Amino acid sequence: MKEPESLFLPENSLGIVTDLYQITMAAGYFDQHKQDTATFELSVRHLPKNRSYLIAAGLEQALHYLTHIKFSTEAIQYLRQSPVFNHVSHKFFEYLKNYRFSGTVHAVPEGTIVFAEEPILRVTAPIIETQIAETYLLSTINFQTLIATKSSRVVYAAKGREVIDFGTRRAHGPQGGVLAARSSFIGGCNGTSNVFAAYKLGIPAVGTIAHSWVMAFENEQDSFRKFHEIFPDNTILLIDTYDTLAGARHAALIGKKLKCVRIDSGDLLNLSREVRKILDAGGLPHVKIVASGDLNEERIDDLLRNGAPIDSFGVGTEMVTSKDAPALGGIYKLVEREHDGEIVPMMKFSEDKLTYPCRKQVYRAADKNGNFMGDVIGLEGETIPGTPLLMPVMKEGKICYDLPTIHEIQGAATDNLTRLAEPFKLLKDAKTYPVIKSKGLEAKRQEVEKLLRNINVT
C-alpha cells in the first residue's frame, strides 16, 4: 500500500524547488561555458489593487535558502533520467553534486517600505546560480511582502487596538500559515494563534476556546466555569455559540477574574455595544471584548468609526490570503552581465514589460523630522541625495549581515510607517508616493534599448 506523501520541502535538495526552465537554462549555460557573473534584481512591477506601498519581508527565509541550496543524489538522478536532458553532458550533473550558492546579495532590510519598480533584492553570481534561485526567492519574498503589507493596513485600521493573526486554517497550506504569522507580525500584529510560528519566532501565541469547547459540556455556563477553573488568569470566553447576549450574561457570572469575551458572528457593532452594557452592568468594565469573523481593514475601520467598543481584533482569512489583492507580481530580471571582464547592461522590452538595465539603488529623501519625501531609483554609485535602501547581506555565499530579530523588524516597519505621511497610507484613495528614475538611469535605458533594438528587432 502506498504511503501518504507529505510534500514537505526537501531540506537536502532545495535546488529542485524551482521551475524546470531554470535547470534547462543552467544546463545550457554550463554547456556554453557561460559562467559569466550576472546580476538579477527583484522588484514589483505595479503595486497591487488597493495598495499604496509595500512592506518588504521574507529576506531571512530567502537567506536561509541561499545558504542551504543543494541537490541530493536522488534528485540529480531524476534529472539525469528525464528525457529533456537526454543530450546534456554528464559533467553538468557532476557539477550539481557540489552545487552551492557562491554569490553576493544586496537587499532592502525587512520592514522597510518600498514602492513599485524599486529593487528589493539584488543577486550577483555566476549566471547559473542566479538563475536557479529565481523561483524560490520570488515565492518567498512575494508572499511575505504581500502579507506584511496587508497586515499593516489592518493594524492601521485598528488604530492602536490589538490585532491577532487567526488565519492558519485558511492560509494556502499549513506552511503558508506559518509564513503568514511571521509576516503579519512584521506588519504590526500583536501575536498569532499559530503555536509553531509563535514558538519558532518568539512572538506571543494567543487563543483560548472554540465553539466545540462550549458544545462539549451540558450547557454554556458549565463550559465557562470549567474553563475558568483551569485557566484562571487567562479566561477569554467565546460567547456566540448559541446566543451572544445570553453568552455575555453567562460569562459575566465568572466575576472579576474574567479577562475577555469573544464575539465571532453576527452584527459586531450592535452586539459589541450590548455586550459592553451587560459587562458594565455586571461591574466588569475591565473585561475586554475581542471580535473575530471575516474581518479586514475596511470592516474594522467601519466598526471603529461607528464607535464599536471592541478592544481587540482576531483577523484570519482576509489577512493571510490578502484577499482583496491575493498575489504580488514580483519579478526577477537580468540587469547586467559580465562578459570577458566587461560589464554589459541588459534589459528586455516585451510589450508592457519593459525592465531597466544596470545595478540600481534606491535613494530615499527625508525632511528634517525624518519623514519620507520621495525616492529616486538610480544607478548604483550615482551621486544622489537620500539614504540608499539596498545594503549588502551576503558576500561570496556567506551572510555578512546581522540578522535582526522579528521584534526589530516589526519595529522597523512601524518606524517606516510613522515616517510615511498620512495621505500615502490611507486605506482608500491614498496619494501616490513620489518615486522617480534618475537621469543617469533613464539615459542608460535609452542607450541600451537602442543598441538592443538594432541587434534584435529586424
Place this chain on the structure above:
Amino acid sequence: MKEPESLFLPENSLGIVTDLYQITMAAGYFDQHKQDTATFELSVRHLPKNRSYLIAAGLEQALHYLTHIKFSTEAIQYLRQSPVFNHVSHKFFEYLKNYRFSGTVHAVPEGTIVFAEEPILRVTAPIIETQIAETYLLSTINFQTLIATKSSRVVYAAKGREVIDFGTRRAHGPQGGVLAARSSFIGGCNGTSNVFAAYKLGIPAVGTIAHSWVMAFENEQDSFRKFHEIFPDNTILLIDTYDTLAGARHAALIGKKLKCVRIDSGDLLNLSREVRKILDAGGLPHVKIVASGDLNEERIDDLLRNGAPIDSFGVGTEMVTSKDAPALGGIYKLVEREHDGEIVPMMKFSEDKLTYPCRKQVYRAADKNGNFMGDVIGLEGETIPGTPLLMPVMKEGKICYDLPTIHEIQGAATDNLTRLAEPFKLLKDAKTYPVIKSKGLEAKRQEVEKLLRNINVT
C-alpha cells in the same frame, strides 16, 4: 550572529502546527477527564464567488499529517513554560509525550466533486485528538480543494488544449507552490514547471527558457541556436524578449526540429495569429504556440472564442492563488459526542453560522448514463437512494484505504466533471446543482436546536 530560520514545518512535532486554543482546550478536556469520543465534520459553508462546485483535494497530505502527528520534547517544554499553562497539571504534558492520533476518519476521495455544506472529511476520535487536528486539516484541505477547483475551470476554458502550472513564483510561499502543482494537476492540468513537485508526484515537468537566456547572448538568434544545440528534441523558444514577430522569424530559422514558441506578453490574440502565419509561411505548421502571462479561465475562453491559434497555456498567478476567489471557507464542526456510552448530537446556531448535528453522509443520485442528478445530505445510515460519497480512510489511527495515484485522482476528477451537466459548470452564471437535506436530518436539527435553546438561551 543569528542563523536564518527556515520556518519549515517540524516533521518531529507536527502537533504544534495548530492554533493555541486547540491546545488550551486539549488541556481543559484532559483536566476534566473528558476523553469522550467526538465526531467533527469538515465542510464548506458557502461556495466561493464564481464557483458552482468544488473538487475535493488534499486528503493524502491530511492522512500523512494524521499518521505523523506528535510533540517533540522541546515543543512540550515550550508549552509548559508558557504562562497560559501555569495552572495546567504536569500530567497533561506527560500525556503529550506519547501523543498519537488514534481515531477513525471518513472522507470523500480526492477528485470528487462536492458542494456547499457537504462533509468532505469526518473525524471520530477522543475529543482532544479531534480538536488538535482541526487547524492543519482545514488548511490542507481548504487550499488544495481551492486550487483543484480553480484549475478545473481553467482546463475547462482551454477546451482540450494543454494547460501547464507555471505558478510557484507567485504562490503563497514555496511549499504553497508545491501543493498548488499537485492540486492543479488534480483539476486537470497536464504538468507543472515545479521540478520538486513533478519529481515527487511523478507528473510531467515542463519548461525550457526565460527571457534571461535570450538576454545572456549577443543576440536573439544566437541564443535560440545555442539552445537548440543542447536541447534538439525539446526546443521551445520564448520569442517576446524584444519583439515578438522578429522573435518568431528568428525561431523559424531553427527549421523543422523547432517544437514550440512561447509568447509571454502583449495582445495574445493578434500576436498568436501573426506568429502562426510566420511559422506556416516558414513551412512549420507543426510548430505549436504556447501562451502565458496573467492568464485565467476568462482570458483563455476569450482567446479561444476569438479563434486564437494557441495550442498550450502556461497559467501561473491566477491559478495558484485562485485569484478571483483566493480562500475557501472550510469549517470543522463538532456534530456528535459520546457521553457515558450515549451519543449526544451537537450543533451551534451562531447567527448565519448554523451547523447541522449528527454524523452525515452525502448520497448522490445519477441517471442511467451516470450523470449526476442531485445530492441529499442525510444522516449516516439513513436509507436514501444514491451513492454515498464518504468512505472509511482511517481506522484506529491506521490508514485503511488504498491511496490512489495522482493520475487516478486526476482521472476521478475528469470523470466527475464529465458527469456534471454543462449548465452546472459554466464559467459564468452556472446553474445551482440541487443539494437538499434529508427529512431525517432536518427533523434531527429541529429537535437538537430546541433542546439546546432551552438549556442555553435564557
